[in-house]
Amino acid sequence: MATLHLDHVTVPLRTFDLDLTLDVERVVALVGPSGAGKTTALQAIAGLTTPAHGRIAVGSEVWFDQTSRTNLAPERRRTGLVFQDYALFPHMTVRQNVEYARRRPADEYLERFGITHLRDAHPPSLSGGERQRVALARALARDPEVLLLDEPLAALDTHTKAVVRTELQDVLSGLGIPVLLVTHDFEDAAALAGRISVVIDGHERQAGTAGELVARPADAFVASFTGANLLHGDAEIVGGSTRVTLANGTVVTTADEAQGPVVLAVYPWDITVAIAPPHDSAMNVVHAEVRSISEIGNRARLTIGPVTAEITAESVARLGVRPGQLAYATFKATGTRVV
Amino acid sequence: MRPTVLTVVSLVAAVVALTVLALPVIAIFAHTSPANLLEQLSNPVVKDALVVSLKTSVIAQLLIVLFGTPAAYLLATRRFAGWGLAIVLVELPLVLPPAVAGIGLLAAFGRMGLLGSTLESLGISLPFTQTAVTLAVAYVASPLYIRTAIAAFERTDANLVAASRTLGAGPGRTFLRVVLPLARGGLAAGLALSFARGLGEFGATIMFAGSLQRVTQTLPLAIYAEFDQNFDATLAMGGVLVLLSVVLLAGLRIGLSWQRSTSTTSPSLFGLSTST
Numbered sequence: 001m002a003t004l005h006l007d008h009v010t011v012p013l014r015t016f017d018l019d020l021t022l023d024v025e026r027v028v029a030l031v032g033p034s035g036a037g038k039t040t041a042l043q044a045i046a047g048l049t050t051p052a053h054g055r056i057a058v059g060s061e062v063w064f065d066q067t068s069r070t071n072l073a074p075e076r077r078r079t080g081l082v083f084q085d086y087a088l089f090p091h092m093t094v095r096q097n098v099e100y101a102r103r104r105p106a107d108e109y110l111e112r113f114g115i116t117h118l119r120d121a122h123p124p125s126l127s128g129g130e131r132q133r134v135a136l137a138r139a140l141a142r143d144p145e146v147l148l149l150d151e152p153l154a155a156l157d158t159h160t161k162a163v164v165r166t167e168l169q170d171v172l173s174g175l176g177i178p179v180l181l182v183t184h185d186f187e188d189a190a191a192l193a194g195r196i197s198v199v200i201d202g203h204e205r206q207a208g209t210a211g212e213l214v215a216r217p218a219d220a221f222v223a224s225f226t227g228a229n230l231l232h233g234d235a236e237i238v239g240g241s242t243r244v245t246l247a248n249g250t251v252v253t254t255a256d257e258a259q260g261p262v263v264l265a266v267y268p269w270d271i272t273v274a275i276a277p278p279h280d281s282a283m284n285v286v287h288a289e290v291r292s293i294s295e296i297g298n299r300a301r302l303t304i305g306p307v308t309a310e311i312t313a314e315s316v317a318r319l320g321v322r323p324g325q326l327a328y329a330t331f332k333a334t335g336t337r338v339v
Numbered sequence: 340m341r342p343t344v345l346t347v348v349s350l351v352a353a354v355v356a357l358t359v360l361a362l363p364v365i366a367i368f369a370h371t372s373p374a375n376l377l378e379q380l381s382n383p384v385v386k387d388a389l390v391v392s393l394k395t396s397v398i399a400q401l402l403i404v405l406f407g408t409p410a411a412y413l414l415a416t417r418r419f420a421g422w423g424l425a426i427v428l429v430e431l432p433l434v435l436p437p438a439v440a441g442i443g444l445l446a447a448f449g450r451m452g453l454l455g456s457t458l459e460s461l462g463i464s465l466p467f468t469q470t471a472v473t474l475a476v477a478y479v480a481s482p483l484y485i486r487t488a489i490a491a492f493e494r495t496d497a498n499l500v501a502a503s504r505t506l507g508a509g510p511g512r513t514f515l516r517v518v519l520p521l522a523r524g525g526l527a528a529g530l531a532l533s534f535a536r537g538l539g540e541f542g543a544t545i546m547f548a549g550s551l552q553r554v555t556q557t558l559p560l561a562i563y564a565e566f567d568q569n570f571d572a573t574l575a576m577g578g579v580l581v582l583l584s585v586v587l588l589a590g591l592r593i594g595l596s597w598q599r600s601t602s603t604t605s606p607s608l609f610g611l612s613t614s615t
Contacts, residue, residue: 074504074505078507081505
């Protein structure tokens with residue numbers, strides 16, 4: 001399998017330059033806030049944007065090289081690009097869309113993506129999930145050397161998203177070509193990609209597996225992006241452990257060593273919720289009003305004072321906890337990290 | 340509910356406006372029976388004018404589409420130094436008095452004109468020929484097609500063009516398979532408008548091509564020439580032009596709805612949204 005190499009691919013954007021160095025072997029996700037330059041990176045690879053500097057190659061085939069003035073036209077780069085809005089041709093049927101690149105029957109692709117029954121339909125009449133499958137079939141029917149996905153799940157509603165995400169996982173794992181996908185959702189990235197690159201203001205802030213990013217976020221931004229609560233406070237070392245006084249006066253303990261103003265990261269799933277004062281090994285307790293409870297599927301997120309805890313919907317029912325009630329949020333010092 | 344003053348005022352105004360708009364058309368058909376219309380079609384003056392009109396119009400529109408479509412695509416997709424000037428040049432015939440357009444064409448292509456000696460050395464003399472009629476019609480009608488075509492091209496989703504390119508189609512194939520089919524409704528609407536404007540051309544034609552029966556006398560010119568001699572023929576020709584205009588207007592509507600069914604954004608003429 002050829003590797004996609006990006007070597008200092010630089011594209012000037014409005015307020016900063018995109019400057020990306022990346023090797024894509026299997027599935028890599030570029031994650032980051034909107035406007036971080038993620039989509040621009042895909043456009044540069046596909047040849048739709050010309051970088052100011054850098055080099056883009058797949059295996060030994062050079063697609064762009066500023067120093068040797070190599071710049072292949074988009075139609076000469078074998079990329080399968082799935083657009084965020086899918087960009088299906090509205091005046092063609094599903095079959096014509098999928099066969100556009102092949103110029104020969106693409107029944108196997110219609111079959112593989114379960115869209116054979118839609119072959120004569122026009123894209124405007126399809127649902128979001130169906131459009132996604134057509135777009136993916138069309139991109140892969142081109143026999144690409146690289147697959148690029150721009151926010152593949154952003155256009156879908158919550159329910160469809162879960163189904164499509166599972167489908168996409170299956171497809172991507174069996175492809176055998178480098179896949180670069182762009183998303184602003186860390187969870188989607190974690191579900192689809194083996195390696196995640198967090199891009200902020202055009203630069204890679206940190207890269208690794210989802211687990212590595214959660215375990216050792218490089219900074220507060222990566223921590224919050226991976227879903228952590230961020231607590232600002234003042235740290236001092238008391239008898240070997242670090243005590244941090246938060247803005248509201250609560251004192252929490254962390255196993256990391258630090259002094260002075262710090263930011264602590266605590267993941268919602270590391271926080272337990274109780275109605276009565278808890279008696280366990282957890283060092284940190286926040287006693288505050290439950291400000292909100294939002295359920296996502298079988299999980300629920302509770303905002304208690306400065307932290308958000310994630311517990312099962314079942315636990316919420318068992319505790320009988322309601323917004324406005326006082327509750328205890330507890331988390332371990334070892335799960336409270338200085339970032 | 341009692342009708343408001345506004346409702347009453349708009350209703351009265353609408354009735355007055357529509358009556359004034361409808362009366363001339365009704366009057367033409369009130370004065371000329373279908374039998375007279377058919378009979379007048381065998382009148383040599385009417386027949387010749389109809390043939391000259393249709394022939395020059397069709398050729399003029401072909402030229403407009405042939406040169407105007409790529410030009411419109413260029414103006415819709417590129418911004419370059421002098422872009423604004425190019426747009427002014429494209430739109431100028433729209434606001435220029437037709438008589439001035441005629442003088443301009445004569446000054447450019449006439450015997451004494453800018454290109455007159457060059458054309459003469461090639462053995463070409465344009466004024467008072469059918470080519471001159473075609474040129475005058477094309478000059479005056481082209482903005483209606485090109486403006487509408489630019490608007491239609493500007494509406495095509497840039498992502499669809501990009502998608503076509505990443506799927507291996509070069510710029511040419513992308514234009515033929517994606518851009519043109521998506522813009523076809525807008526292009527058809529522009530063509531209908533341009534055709535209607537060209538059929539009615541009078542001022543520029545009479546200045547540049549004169550009014551010679553069988554050669555340069557188009558329907559509007561024949562109407563003017565026959566006006567005080569054969570009023571029946573005049574009415575019949577008027578009837579023919581009204582019918583052609585109605586057909587073209589229907590074509591325009593169909594063109595716009597065609598575009599609407601294949602495009603996600605609503606179509607527009609001159610950038611104005613036309614919702615029905």
